[in-house]
Amino acid sequence: MNFICGIDEAGRGPVIGPMVVAAACAPDDRKFIEMGVRDSKKLLPLQRERLAPQIRNCCEYAVRVVPAEEIDEKRKIMTMNVLEVEIFAEVLRELLEKMKAKGADPKDVVIYADAPDVNEERFADELRHRLGKEMIIISRHRADDLFPIVSAASIIAKTTRDALVRDIEKELTKKMPLPLGSGYPSDPLTKRFLEEWVKRFGKLPSHTRKSWETAERLVKNKKNKKLDGFLS
Known part of the structure; x- marks a missing residue:
């Protein structure tokens, strides 16, 4: 068959x-x-x-x-x-x-x-x-x-x-009560969630693809801001 x-x-x-x-x-x-x-x-x-x-x-x-x-x-x-x-x-x-x-x-x-x-x-x-x-x-x-x-x-x-x-949203929003969105980098909710998470905790949340350009850029920006604050 x-x-x-x-x-x-x-x-x-x-x-x-x-x-x-x-x-x-x-x-x-x-x-x-x-x-x-x-x-x-x-x-x-x-x-x-x-x-x-x-x-x-x-x-x-x-x-x-x-x-x-x-x-x-x-x-x-x-x-x-x-x-x-x-x-x-x-x-x-x-x-x-x-x-x-x-x-x-x-x-x-x-x-x-x-x-x-x-x-x-x-x-x-x-x-x-x-x-x-x-x-x-x-x-x-x-x-x-x-x-x-x-x-x-x-x-x-x-x-x-x-x-x-x-x-994943249920897990992460216990720590930070913001909507996660779809998880796509083009989604404004997802972008805001990641930006706020990195701002609050200094690192990316679990379940994030850290090799993605969006994620790498957020971490890099956070490090640069820390360095600027140290040097100023």
């Missing part, structure tokens, strides 16, 4: 919180189309929350949470694109093992991947290099908008990350 598999990430770019990679596998995408599954970024949070359990109930799936600390460590030796390939391959291996346990042959699985690389085929080749040259992998930009099975994986990834960010 043939299967289709979709894989996507949520949270590649934020300065706070993890990146989450999710993959989903099903015989076809009819159920997802009937549900109204589409790119998670085009859905309201409540719509994603409503769809996520339905998706989980009608497919096999695998999820990997990559904490901020792990991203910082891995970025010392690899780019984000390479890290994403590694995590995608890890999640797909887990999912393919689940499918094998159900009697499916990995060679009968067509994988649709959302490509972070500017070169779509290069990303597919990198995945094949890690999973097996015989694997059928279709890598596309905006795959979450093109293939319902990738949209399903995207919704699982996004709702998982959203829940984790809410937990």
Whole structure:
């Protein structure tokens, strides 16, 4: 029996919180189309929350949470694109093992991947290099908008990350009661939160990607202000 598999990430770019990679596998995408599954970024949070359990109930799936600390460590030796390939391959291996346990042959699985690389085929080749040259992998930009099975994986990834960010906000706001925002550096709430945190505590909060330019700049500015005060 043939299967289709979709894989996507949520949270590649934020300065706070993890990146989450999710993959989903099903015989076809009819159920997802009937549900109204589409790119998670085009859905309201409540719509994603409503769809996520339905998706989980009608497919096999695998999820990997990559904490901020792990991203910082891995970025010392690899780019984000390479890290994403590694995590995608890890999640797909887990999912393919689940499918094998159900009697499916990995060679009968067509994988649709959302490509972070500017070169779509290069990303597919990198995945094949890690999973097996015989694997059928279709890598596309905006795959979450093109293939319902990738949209399903995207919704699982996004709702998982959203829940984790809410937990992080609860943890951090116990020390400083300001809204955390989405965790993205372009979010004014997130920017204000980090600026105030560094101002009060002299360092970045936990769950922050310290290797991100936004985070590095805040710490550098704090150190420069201390030095200016010492020299004046």
